[in-house]
Amino acid sequence: MPLEVLFFGAGAIGAFYASRVARNANTNVSVVCRSNYSAVKASGFQITSSQYGDYNWTPTRTFNSPESARKSGVNWDFVVVSTKALPNVSDDSKLLEGLVGPKTAVVLIQNGLGVERPYSQRFPQATILSAVTIASCAQPSNGHIKHNRWTRINVGPYFSDSSPSAEVKAKPTAQNQTFVDLLLKGGIKDAIADTHEKLQLVRWHKIAINASMNPSAVLSGGSTNEAMSNDPELSRHLQGVMEEVLTTAPKVVGKPFPAGFATAEQILRSTRKNTSGSKPSMLLDWEGGKLMELEVILGNPIRLAREKGYEMPRMQTLYALLKMAEKNREAQKQNDAKGGSKL
Ligand SMILES: NC(=O)c1ccc[n+]([C@@H]2O[C@H](COP(=O)([O-])OP(=O)(O)OC[C@H]3O[C@@H](n4cnc5c(N)ncnc54)[C@H](OP(=O)(O)O)[C@@H]3O)[C@@H](O)[C@H]2O)c1
Structure with missing residues (x-):
């Protein structure tokens, strides 16, 4: 069975990392788009990068909403959230209801602090992986992703409990390493697996x-x-x-x-x-x-x-x-x- 990865919010950062994860064998990478949906559905993404060259990438499935991703019935291994984090405008964790199953790890590639809390509160049984990137990407037009420079991404499991037991830590730590391996094999040489505290x-x-x-x-x-x-x-x-x-x-x-x-x-x-x-x-x-x-x-x-x-x-x-x-x-x-x- 292939690994199933869903990127929710396929803008500048999400589409860039999705296109790298998609380089892995036996891995399906799908996206939920919004304003770029028609362009991506018609012609996929065009990525421009001085480091990786210019290439086209067509996601395994392109959805226009979380609802249509839900209807696909896929059991996701990873749901990667790469929307802008605007908790004062919308609680995006609510949009993931029905997409996070018993085996799903939710990965947050977003700037800021406290972004994990709404997800760990809504999905207390799910693994939450927290990711910080210093990459610089833009989407100058719908579906065109410009990778400007840098690729470093640190990923670590997030625990709401201040001192989780070794047993509680084991599964999220393994899922964290699997996700970092997907990035490394996708050519992100400075993808780093960290602990919660680091x-x-x-x-x-x-x-x-x-x-x-x-x-x-x-x-x-x-x-x-x-x-x-x-x-x-x-x-x-x-x-x-x-x-x-x-x-x-x-x-x-x-x-x-x-x-x-x-x-x-x-x-x-x-x-x-x-x-x-x-x-x-x-x-x-x-x-x-x-x-x-x-x-x-x-x-x-x-x-x-x-x-x-x-x-x-x-x-x-x-x-x-x-x-x-x-x-x-x-x-x-x-x-x-x-x-x-x-x-
Ligand atoms: N860009 C960078 O170089 C960079 C570097 C480091 C960290 N970051 C961080 O990465 C995160 C993402 O930034 P970004 O620059 O990639 O932002 P972005 O280009 O605006 O991408 C976010 C994407 O999420 C989509 N989205 C938002 N809500 C959605 C919904 N309900 N359903 C479907 N799609 C939805 C947006 O669609 P619409 O276009 O329709 O709004 C957009 O395509 C932010 O936290 C940012 O601070 C970015």
Whole structure:
């Protein structure tokens, strides 16, 4: 029997990794699409990558909704969630009902913290695998996936219980390794299998970068990471946010960062040299009039720290300002749609 893998949210990141997993023998890879459904159903995905070359990939099955995936009756081994994480807009875990069976592992390839909670609460018996990637991908037109650079992905089992027994850990750890092997055999050479604690620290470390650069890029009027890190005053601000996150994370997770995780200064030094001119995802979303992943990148880290008695005032300031900016813009959009005057 082939392995059955379903990617839910086949956008930039989902379609890229799906096309690599599909390289494995005896593995069917299917997708749930939304706005790119007609293009993908008609001609599959066209992937452009300086690392892997240009290739076409047609999924085993292309669904237009979770409902049609459910109707297929397939027993999924892995359901990979690669939608944007917007818990304030929709609880995507609800959409997976009927797709997660006794053997299914749910894999979350999403930025942010606390993304696992809704899935582990809705599917307490299922394995939840948590994945963090630093790959850079885009979908410039429906079905065209541009892999810009990097491929690293860390994957670890997620346990809601703070000290699960060896027996509880065994099956998810094995499923985690199977998923990482699918990535490795698909040509993702830096796919890494981690423990729960290590993966949570990887998430926090990425938050240090995303939560400092992304909101600041929006609030400073559309700056690139390079421009901000080369500006003396903004660079101090970025370093302050990163250090706040990097000193709080070990206290929340209960483990120090292992050796080899870049310091705030090292991150800034390498960002100053990044002349690609690329903009952080939150800025692209803001400029495109889309909702930003504010809750998982700013709100959840603040709340997780608060639950343990720690405040992050720099993060809280960014969160409060940007949340209100987004609220005002959404209100303005609604007002414009009604043909009203400027609020
Ligand atoms: N892109 C990157 O380079 C990158 C790098 C690292 C991490 N990430 C993280 O990866 C996650 C995905 O990001 P992305 O850039 O791949 O976003 P994306 O290109 O917007 O892809 C998300 C996809 O999910 C689809 N989707 C959302 N809700 C759906 C639903 N109910 N049913 C079916 N499809 C649905 C979207 O469809 P529509 O187009 O119709 O909305 C879209 O195709 C985010 O958490 C992001 O922060 C991205």
